[in-house]
Each structure stands twice: as C-alpha cells, then as structure tokens.
Amino acid sequence: MREQDSPIRRAATKEYLKGIPSLDSEELILVVSSLWNIAMTRPNDQDLPSLGVFECMADLIKKGLHDRTWLLTHQNIYIPYYAAHIIGSYTMNEVESAVRAVDSGVIPPLLELLGGKMSWVEQRVAVRALGHLASYEMTFEAVQAYEDEIIKLSMHLASSCLEVVYNMFVGVKTRRRARYHVNLLTRGVEGIEMENQKAEEWASQLQCWSIHLLNCFAIKGRSLNLICKQEFLKDLCEMWGGLVNQSSPAGVGLIRILCYSELGRESISESRHVIENLCHLSRSSDDWQYMGIDCLLLLLKDPKTRHKVFDVAASYIIDLFELRNLGNRSNVGEGITRALVNNFKHHQNSEIENPSVRKAIKELRSLKVDKRKREQTMSSENLEEIRVMVNVLKQEGNHMFFLGQIEEAKLKYTEALELCQSMHRNARVALLSNRAQCSLLLRNPDSAISDATRALCLCSPPNTHAKSLWYRSQAYDMIGMSKESLLDCITFINLCIKMNTENRLKIPYYAVRMISKQMDSTWIFRAARLKALRTYRRVREKENKEKEGVQQRNKNYNISGLSTILEEPFPGNDGCERKRIEKAKRRSKLISS
Structure with missing residues (x-):
C-alpha cells in the first residue's frame, strides 16, 4: 500500500487480496481490521474495490460460515462481521462499487448472515450491505433474484430483532455475554452502561435497516402481498426511529410507501390499530408528523377506503385544519379541510357512527366559511369592539381560574374563542391553551389534547407554543400514551432552552421527571x-x-x-x-x- 509506483502497488495489492482468505495465522484479524479502517475512513475510494476486495470479503464470510474450526481459531470469529461491514461501507455511496460487489458474488454469503447463521451482530451489517445494493437501479435486479427469501427474512428480523438482542445480550448477565460481541460494541471501552447503550443503538439500526430493505421492494410494488399482512402492519406501528436513529422514519416510512398502492391502502384500512396510530402521529410533535397526515389523506381520497377510515380519522385530524406549513409542505390545513368536507358530503346520506364528528365538521365549515364571510363584511369599529370583548372575556376567565372556578373559566374561554376573529391567531393560541389547561384540571385529557393541538397548529412555525406542549404532554400521560407524551416533553424542554436568555441553563424539574418516567415506558426493549x-x-x-x-x-x-x-x-x-x-x-x- 505504501509503494510509490502506482502500477506496482496496485498489482501487489491485488495479489495480496487474493491470498488473504488462505492466511492461517493470528495476523489475519489485523489485516482485515486494517481494511475495515480504510473502508470506514474512505468509503468513496474506488481503489480497493477495483482490486478485488469484494471477492476477498465474500470468501472470508463463506469460510467463517462453513468452517467452524477455522472460525474459532485465533480471533477469526470477528472476521465475518468486519467483512460484511467492509462490503456495506464501499457500496454505501458508490453505484460503481455496488455493481462490482454484485459481480463478485457477495449476495449469497450476505444472505446466509441475514438468515442468522451466526448472530444478530452479523445480521446487522448484512442487512445494511444488502440495503445499499437494493437501493440502486443497476443492482436491484441482482438482489431481486432472492426476493422471496429476502422479504421473509427482513420481515421476521424487523419484528423479532429487539427481542433477540434483549434475550441474547441486554437481558443476560455481564459475565455471560459473548465476549466478541462486547468487544465489537464497545471498542475497548469498559462498562455495562456503554454495552447496553450501544446494544440499544445497534438493535434499533438492525430494525430500521431491515425496514429500509423492505422499502426498496415496496417502492417498486414488489411483494406487497407479503408485506401487507395484518400482523406485520400492526408490528410496523410500534417501530420508530426518532431518538436513536434520527434520520430513519422506521415503520411509518414503509406504511406511507404502502399507502401509495391500492393493495397497501386496502390492507391498512382494514386495521383500526394502524389507523389510530397514524392519527396519533398526525397530532404529535414527532418529526414524522407529516407522514401520518400524508397516509390519512391518501386513505381519505381513495373511494374504496375512505368510508372505512373516515369516522376514526376525522375525529383526530379535524384539529389540524388550521395548520399552514409543516416542513416543506404548505397549506396542509387546507388539504385536510377539503378531504374532510368532501368525505362529509359523501357520507351525507349514510349514517356516521360518531355524532361528534358530524358536529365538529359543521363547526369547521362554519369557522372556515361563514365566520370569515361575516368578518369581511364588518366595519373596523365592529371588529375593534369584538377584540375588546374577547380580551374582557379572557381576563374574566383568568380571574375565575385563579379563584379555582375551573369550569366557569373554561366557559369564558369558550365564549372568547367563539367571538375571536380568525385572523388573530396569537390570541386564539392563548385562549385554546388556557382552555386545554382547564380541561386537564377537570380530568378531561381528550379535550385538552384537542385544544392544545389546535393551539400548536396556529403557531408559526407549528409545535412551538411551550405551554400547549406541556399541557398536551400531561394529557397524553394521563391516557397512557407514553411515546407522544415523551416527544412533547422533549420539544417543550428544547423550547425552554431556546427561550432562556440567561447564561445559566435551567430545565424545569417537572419536565425532567416526566421524561424520566416516559423513557422507561418507551424503552425499545420494554416489550x-x-x-x-x-x-x-x-x-x-x-x-x-x-x-x-x-x-x-x-x-x-x-x-x-x-x-x-x-x-x-x-x-x-x-x-x-x-x-x-x-x-x-x-x-x-x-x-x-
């Protein structure tokens, strides 16, 4: 590798790579780990891939799988992991390297690792490498040749990997954990806390990368009949990236892809559990909130599925009708309003199971159309009188609240909201937030969540009103929705940090206590x-x-x-x-x- 003459160096390196699988000494692990370091630091370098590193790594994986005596000699047990990791690193960004890897025959040995021939640690790097190969148009066909096996293995792995990692590592006493697993996870850093932290991270990656591999097939409309099984769809709802894998939408990402197909929409509409989870996501402060909204709108626009999901979905997303922008999406609330009103017209002659939905949609139409028309015809003097009256009612509500007359205060806030002009968004945010607090104290969490969500939708940008986030976090906690409560509480603390102008950082103790409680309830190994x-x-x-x-x-x-x-x-x-x-x-x- 240090030879100055490039042709000589390349020829020597190529010859050396060919002989690596036949090495039988303690130095083999040093050679492979050095190649791993190079692949990690220079994944876009085409030098080693062009000289035969993929053939070398494929041969090493095969040898480790089929020669147990060799595998247990020296430190060879690490080699299949490093070899699969090298393949994944070099194919991560470069389609040219991916083509070379496929031509070198890496897929069959990677599939054996994916099937659990060794352990979950090797499965993690195998599914990562296969996911990269399936991401490119030029190499997808080669992966597709093993479609049925890959789909079944990936589905099983996504559903069971957390339990496997817990039973094989996290839930095992330290002295009984596989030593080579500990060494791979911690890289020499001692301590059970570090071991558990890395195991949690790797288990989440294993699940998310399994879902990504399924995404590669689903986005092309492949194997939807397998992926859309009700039991697996239910499992998908519980798979989330977020805190551990911030760039991965996990289960909801695959659900959204399925919603773009007719078979996917029909299968998802049959599961009330999936629909309710999408509804909860659409009203949360999760980074993937927009995906929940997208899925529900796709289901509501489909004539074959809208009648199955309307009653459930409408009662949730009606609180989002004033949401303007969300991420890079604009006029989100307008799209939700059109979907609800059009479906309401479709259901005019049929019975709607939830009468509150019918009432809420009528109120929505009144607020969006009738009230706006009245405000446009009012004089400036009338509008000012209404603004003053709204402020008076709000002050009366505040006074009653401090006197402990919570129900009376809630009524005053309701009167003020009915009068408040639709253009005065900040005033309505405060009124809705105050009414959410009243509902919380009256032990009515559903009403508190609804008002807090409406207040957060009126903010610009959305989900940036600290009090509403805290009230909704408490309300979610009351009904046992730990994940949603945790996300709101984290967002609330982030806002507190941003608003803090002092040099000394202060985080409310009650929020820290809430996070501590919900982290245990949402631990990925809890189930x-x-x-x-x-x-x-x-x-x-x-x-x-x-x-x-x-x-x-x-x-x-x-x-x-x-x-x-x-x-x-x-x-x-x-x-x-x-x-x-x-x-x-x-x-x-x-x-x-």
Missing part, C-alpha cells in the same frame, strides 16, 4: 423485557405446581400407603388389648435391665 418476565413467571409457577404435586403425593403416600405396625388396628376389645401390650413393654424393659 422484550416484559415478555421475558412473563415467561420466567410461567416457568416458576409451573415448577412450583410440580413441587406442590410431589409434596401432595408424598403426603398421600404417608396417609393411605402401607400402614406401620403402630397404625395396625387392634383386634377385639381395644382397651384390653392395649393394656396387654403395655404390660408386655414393661416386662421387656425389666428383662433388658
């Missing part, structure tokens, strides 16, 4: 931990029952089994017979003495 605990309890209960059964059988044996001599019934007169036996005992004692 796996609960399942493991339930399994452990069932085993213990079974063992205890078996133990009780043995004790009961022993007890029954002593009572009704073969009688001892003392338990034999005395024949004839029990009293006389007992006296004769006692005399015999005394006589035997005298003789013995």
Whole structure:
C-alpha cells in the first residue's frame, strides 16, 4: 500500500487480496481490521474495490460460515462481521462499487448472515450491505433474484430483532455475554452502561435497516402481498426511529410507501390499530408528523377506503385544519379541510357512527366559511369592539381560574374563542391553551389534547407554543400514551432552552421527571423485557405446581400407603388389648435391665 509506483502497488495489492482468505495465522484479524479502517475512513475510494476486495470479503464470510474450526481459531470469529461491514461501507455511496460487489458474488454469503447463521451482530451489517445494493437501479435486479427469501427474512428480523438482542445480550448477565460481541460494541471501552447503550443503538439500526430493505421492494410494488399482512402492519406501528436513529422514519416510512398502492391502502384500512396510530402521529410533535397526515389523506381520497377510515380519522385530524406549513409542505390545513368536507358530503346520506364528528365538521365549515364571510363584511369599529370583548372575556376567565372556578373559566374561554376573529391567531393560541389547561384540571385529557393541538397548529412555525406542549404532554400521560407524551416533553424542554436568555441553563424539574418516567415506558426493549418476565413467571409457577404435586403425593403416600405396625388396628376389645401390650413393654424393659 505504501509503494510509490502506482502500477506496482496496485498489482501487489491485488495479489495480496487474493491470498488473504488462505492466511492461517493470528495476523489475519489485523489485516482485515486494517481494511475495515480504510473502508470506514474512505468509503468513496474506488481503489480497493477495483482490486478485488469484494471477492476477498465474500470468501472470508463463506469460510467463517462453513468452517467452524477455522472460525474459532485465533480471533477469526470477528472476521465475518468486519467483512460484511467492509462490503456495506464501499457500496454505501458508490453505484460503481455496488455493481462490482454484485459481480463478485457477495449476495449469497450476505444472505446466509441475514438468515442468522451466526448472530444478530452479523445480521446487522448484512442487512445494511444488502440495503445499499437494493437501493440502486443497476443492482436491484441482482438482489431481486432472492426476493422471496429476502422479504421473509427482513420481515421476521424487523419484528423479532429487539427481542433477540434483549434475550441474547441486554437481558443476560455481564459475565455471560459473548465476549466478541462486547468487544465489537464497545471498542475497548469498559462498562455495562456503554454495552447496553450501544446494544440499544445497534438493535434499533438492525430494525430500521431491515425496514429500509423492505422499502426498496415496496417502492417498486414488489411483494406487497407479503408485506401487507395484518400482523406485520400492526408490528410496523410500534417501530420508530426518532431518538436513536434520527434520520430513519422506521415503520411509518414503509406504511406511507404502502399507502401509495391500492393493495397497501386496502390492507391498512382494514386495521383500526394502524389507523389510530397514524392519527396519533398526525397530532404529535414527532418529526414524522407529516407522514401520518400524508397516509390519512391518501386513505381519505381513495373511494374504496375512505368510508372505512373516515369516522376514526376525522375525529383526530379535524384539529389540524388550521395548520399552514409543516416542513416543506404548505397549506396542509387546507388539504385536510377539503378531504374532510368532501368525505362529509359523501357520507351525507349514510349514517356516521360518531355524532361528534358530524358536529365538529359543521363547526369547521362554519369557522372556515361563514365566520370569515361575516368578518369581511364588518366595519373596523365592529371588529375593534369584538377584540375588546374577547380580551374582557379572557381576563374574566383568568380571574375565575385563579379563584379555582375551573369550569366557569373554561366557559369564558369558550365564549372568547367563539367571538375571536380568525385572523388573530396569537390570541386564539392563548385562549385554546388556557382552555386545554382547564380541561386537564377537570380530568378531561381528550379535550385538552384537542385544544392544545389546535393551539400548536396556529403557531408559526407549528409545535412551538411551550405551554400547549406541556399541557398536551400531561394529557397524553394521563391516557397512557407514553411515546407522544415523551416527544412533547422533549420539544417543550428544547423550547425552554431556546427561550432562556440567561447564561445559566435551567430545565424545569417537572419536565425532567416526566421524561424520566416516559423513557422507561418507551424503552425499545420494554416489550422484550416484559415478555421475558412473563415467561420466567410461567416457568416458576409451573415448577412450583410440580413441587406442590410431589409434596401432595408424598403426603398421600404417608396417609393411605402401607400402614406401620403402630397404625395396625387392634383386634377385639381395644382397651384390653392395649393394656396387654403395655404390660408386655414393661416386662421387656425389666428383662433388658
């Protein structure tokens, strides 16, 4: 590699790469780890890929999978991981390298790793590499040749990987964890905290990269009949990137791709669980909020699915009708309003299960059309009178609130909202936020969430009103929606930090306490931990029952089994017979003495 003459260096390097798989010494791991370092630091360099590094890595993976004696010699157990990682690094950005990798035969050994021939650690780098190869048009066809196997393995991996990582690593005592797993995760940094932190990160990546691989097929309309199985769609709702993998939309990203196909929309509309999760996402401060809205609008625009989702979706997204811009999308609220009103017209002659939806949409039409028309015809003097009246009602509501008259305060805020002009968005934000606080104190979390969401939609940019975020976080906590509560609380703290003009950073203690509570509830291994605990309890209960059964059988044996001599019934007169036996005992004692 250090040879100055380029042709000589390239020829020597190419020859050396060919001989690496046949090396049988402790230096092999040093060679492969050095190649890994080069691939990590210079992934776009075409030098090694053009000289045969992919053939070398494919041969090493095959050798590790099929020669267990070799794998367990020296430190060779690390080599399949490093080899798959090198393939993934060089194919991450360069389509030319991806073509070379496919031509070098890397897909079959990567598929064996994906199938779990070694462990979840190797599965992680295998699914990463296959995801890169499936991302390019020029190499997708080669990956597609194994479509059925890849789809099934990726679905299984996405659904089960968190449980596998917990059972095989996180939930295992430190001294019983695979040593080479610990070394790969921590890179020499000691401590169980670091091990668990990295395991959480890698498990999340394993799940997100499995979903990405499925995305590559779904976006081309491939294997939708497999991906759209109800059980898997339900699992997808619980898969989220966010805090651990900030760039990955995880499950909702695949759901949105499915919503662009007819089969996908039909399958998703059949699951109330999926629809409700999309509704919750659309009203949250999650970075992927817009994806939830996109999915619901696609379902509402489809004549075949809108009647299945309208009642559920309308009761949630009606709170978003005043949302202007979200990310790079403009007039989001207008699109939601059109979808709701058009579907309402479609349902005019049919029965809507939720009467509150019918009422809410009528109010929406009144606010968006009738109220605006009235305001346009009013004089400036009338508008000023209304503004003053709104301010008076708000002050009365505040006074009643501080006196503890919460219901009366809520009514005053409602009166003020009915009068407040639609153009006065900031005033309406304050009124809606105050009314959300009243609903919270009155133990009506659904109403609090609705008002807080409407207030956050009126903000510019949206989701930037601190009080509304905190009220909604508390309301979500009341109904057990830990993820949504956590996201609102984190956004609230970020706003507090931005608004803090002092040099000393102050984070509200109550928000820290809320985050601490919700982090435990939303831990990615929580479901796996609960399942493991339930399994452990069932085993213990079974063992205890078996133990009780043995004790009961022993007890029954002593009572009704073969009688001892003392338990034999005395024949004839029990009293006389007992006296004769006692005399015999005394006589035997005298003789013995």
